Amino acid sequence: MTTLASERNPVARVERRVPPAPIPLSRIAAVELRKSMDTRSGFWLLAGIVILAVLATTAVLLFAPDDEVTYETFASAIGFPMAVILPMIAILSVTSEWSQRTGLSTFTLVPHRGRIILAKGIVAVGIAVVSMLVAMAVGALGNIVGPAIAGVDQVWNADLGDLTNIVIANTLGLLTGFMLGVLIRNSAGAIVAYFVYSLLLPTVFGVLAAAQEWFRDIQPWVDVSYAQGALFDGALTQQQWAQLGVTTLAWLVLPLAVGVVLMRRSEVK
Amino acid sequence: MITVESLTKQYGAVTAVDDVTFTARPGRVTGFLGPNGAGKSTTLRIVVGLTPASSGSAEVCGHRFADLPNPGLQVGVLLDASAQHAGRTGREVLTVAQRMMGLPSGRVDDMLDLVSLTPSEAGRRVRNYSLGMRQRLGIAAALLGEPEVLILDEPANGLDPAGIRWMRGLLRDYADRGATVLLSSHLLHEIEVIADDLVVIGEGRIVAQGPKADLLRAAGTLVRTPQLELLSDALAASGIRSAVSRAVDGGDSLRVEGDPEVVGQVAHLAGVPLIELRAAEGAGLEEMFLELTAETQREGAAA
Numbered sequence: 001m002t003t004l005a006s007e008r009n010p011v012a013r014v015e016r017r018v019p020p021a022p023i024p025l026s027r028i029a030a031v032e033l034r035k036s037m038d039t040r041s042g043f044w045l046l047a048g049i050v051i052l053a054v055l056a057t058t059a060v061l062l063f064a065p066d067d068e069v070t071y072e073t074f075a076s077a078i079g080f081p082m083a084v085i086l087p088m089i090a091i092l093s094v095t096s097e098w099s100q101r102t103g104l105s106t107f108t109l110v111p112h113r114g115r116i117i118l119a120k121g122i123v124a125v126g127i128a129v130v131s132m133l134v135a136m137a138v139g140a141l142g143n144i145v146g147p148a149i150a151g152v153d154q155v156w157n158a159d160l161g162d163l164t165n166i167v168i169a170n171t172l173g174l175l176t177g178f179m180l181g182v183l184i185r186n187s188a189g190a191i192v193a194y195f196v197y198s199l200l201l202p203t204v205f206g207v208l209a210a211a212q213e214w215f216r217d218i219q220p221w222v223d224v225s226y227a228q229g230a231l232f233d234g235a236l237t238q239q240q241w242a243q244l245g246v247t248t249l250a251w252l253v254l255p256l257a258v259g260v261v262l263m264r265r266s267e268v269k
Numbered sequence: 270m271i272t273v274e275s276l277t278k279q280y281g282a283v284t285a286v287d288d289v290t291f292t293a294r295p296g297r298v299t300g301f302l303g304p305n306g307a308g309k310s311t312t313l314r315i316v317v318g319l320t321p322a323s324s325g326s327a328e329v330c331g332h333r334f335a336d337l338p339n340p341g342l343q344v345g346v347l348l349d350a351s352a353q354h355a356g357r358t359g360r361e362v363l364t365v366a367q368r369m370m371g372l373p374s375g376r377v378d379d380m381l382d383l384v385s386l387t388p389s390e391a392g393r394r395v396r397n398y399s400l401g402m403r404q405r406l407g408i409a410a411a412l413l414g415e416p417e418v419l420i421l422d423e424p425a426n427g428l429d430p431a432g433i434r435w436m437r438g439l440l441r442d443y444a445d446r447g448a449t450v451l452l453s454s455h456l457l458h459e460i461e462v463i464a465d466d467l468v469v470i471g472e473g474r475i476v477a478q479g480p481k482a483d484l485l486r487a488a489g490t491l492v493r494t495p496q497l498e499l500l501s502d503a504l505a506a507s508g509i510r511s512a513v514s515r516a517v518d519g520g521d522s523l524r525v526e527g528d529p530e531v532v533g534q535v536a537h538l539a540g541v542p543l544i545e546l547r548a549a550e551g552a553g554l555e556e557m558f559l560e561l562t563a564e565t566q567r568e569g570a571a572a
Contacts, residue, residue, distance in 0.1 A: 019338060020343070021339065021371075022338040023338070023339050023369065023370075027368070027369065031365060031368045031369045034368065038361050038365070039354055039357055040356050041356060042356075096354065100352075100354040101349070101351070101352035101353070102353060102354050103319075103352075104319065104348050104349060104352040105346075105352070105362075105366065105410065108317050108318070108319065108334075108340060108341075108344075108348075109340060109341045109366060109369045110340075110369065111317070111318045111335040111337070265321060267319065268320070269314075269319075269320075
């Protein structure tokens with residue numbers, strides 16, 4: 001091609017470089033991080049995590065009875081809004097490429113959709129971990145200020161293991177949103193699916209378990225939110241880890257794999 | 270260089286792109302011409318890997334698009350200027366691309382200058398852009414990596430006449446510097462002005478292609494006469510094919526596959542008076558294009 005061009009056009013040419021170096025994954029991740037913050041909606045979703053952490057901490061300070069001003073109270077007050085927002089961030093980071101049609105430029109600048117999805121996944125998990133650390137710090141601050149105001153002793157009733165489990169649980173929740181985003185590739189559809197997945201499904205399983213004896217025994221092996229719920233209740237037994245592994249494989253890893261395969265073959269319009 | 274070979278794309282029973290083969294060469298502007306829905310955009314999407322082909326192959330710079338290590342530095346692509354996050358500013362759209370390609374940040378300002386987007390316009394969110402501004406932004410994004418190949422789908426859409434003129438100059442200059450420029454359009458006149466080579470597509474199939482000059486030369490003769498039937502019979506008797514021209518108003522013109530000299534002779538022998546006799550030039554191409562358009566065009570959706 002290069003020789004052809006120079007034969008035809010000996011005058012000043014568009015500069016032809018040696019084949020450029022491939023785009024490293026770290027750069028893709030850095031750009032994806034930027035993209036998650038450079039719009040108003042993205043910015044406020046992220047800012048919302050911090051704002052809600054502060055609000056939740058304030059609410060505990062104002063309204064919680066003195067004997068419940070403990071770190072666990074702060075942690076769970078902050079944890080709830082976060083468990084809702086983080087999956088939304090993950091969903092939108094994927095689906096906006098289709099809903100906002102930015103995929104046309106994203107996937108022509110990096111024609112390997114798997115790499116883009118991997119980078120988005122890394123960024124989403126990174127955001128989740130960082131924002132949970134921030135939230136825990138806000139909660140810790142509340143747990144220092146709160147008892148001082150109320151005149152009670154500080155109660156640090158959550159150890160590192162508990163906190164780690166909460167990080168794992170929220171990260172799994174976020175990855176569930178991520179998986180639905182990859183699978184459905186439509187913002188509204190994926191968000192609705194997430195609420196079906198996280199609210200409706202556990203209810204159905206709960207009713208089933210209450211009504212049917214046979215299901216009660218296998219529920220921990222089938223119901224993903226049941227298995228994940230254990231993470232919020234302190235240390236897990238070996239069997240509970242196994243149940244978490246099995247349900248996560250079936251409800252998260254497999255659908256994600258299917259989603260990635262379908263997405264790589266799909267048409268970007 | 271863009272090489273498309275036997276490209277076919279089927280959606281169920283519908284064949285959107287049917288055995289399309291063409292080459293866009295360096296140093297030339299290649300016009301990809303066809304009515305709406307002819308398969309232009311699908312073809313371009315397949316070339317840049319956004320749509321998988323049913324069969325056939327497409328290569329850019331000698332490689333499959335997906336095998337280019339950093340495509341933005343080799344191929345500038347603008348498929349749809351409206352396909353941008355409405356909440357991002359124009360400058361941010363370019364910055365995201367600049368970072369992904371690993372270019373110095375100064376390129377963003379250079380490109381904003383080049384496409385005449387002022388700093389205050391660049392700071393506005395794309396939601397508030399006119400289509401013309403989006404096209405300029407899209408062209409800036411395509412040129413960011415100083416690529417040797419440009420692929421632009423309907424880049425003149427939404428530009429005002431001055432903007433179209435500006436874009437022509439820009440693309441002409443870019444091709445003159447050795448780049449391969451492939452641009453699509455559904456308007457013959459728009460592309461006739463700038464293209465060196467033409468690829469005409471209708472209903473998914475290539476109906477004509479080659480250097481513009483050749484396509485225009487092969488267009489035959491246009492003849493106007495008050496005795497249309499007499500002349501057409503006389504031509505037929507001499508074994509020369511002709512048809513009523515759709516490219517000329519009035520319905521008293523024939524497009525003839527033959528030189529003006531021959532047509533004049535036949536008319537003289539047949540005793541048919543002529544009002545006008547000339548080489549058809551663009552008329553042949555336009556005729557073919559109008560036929561294509563008439564077949565695929567829905568009522569009211571004028572090209």
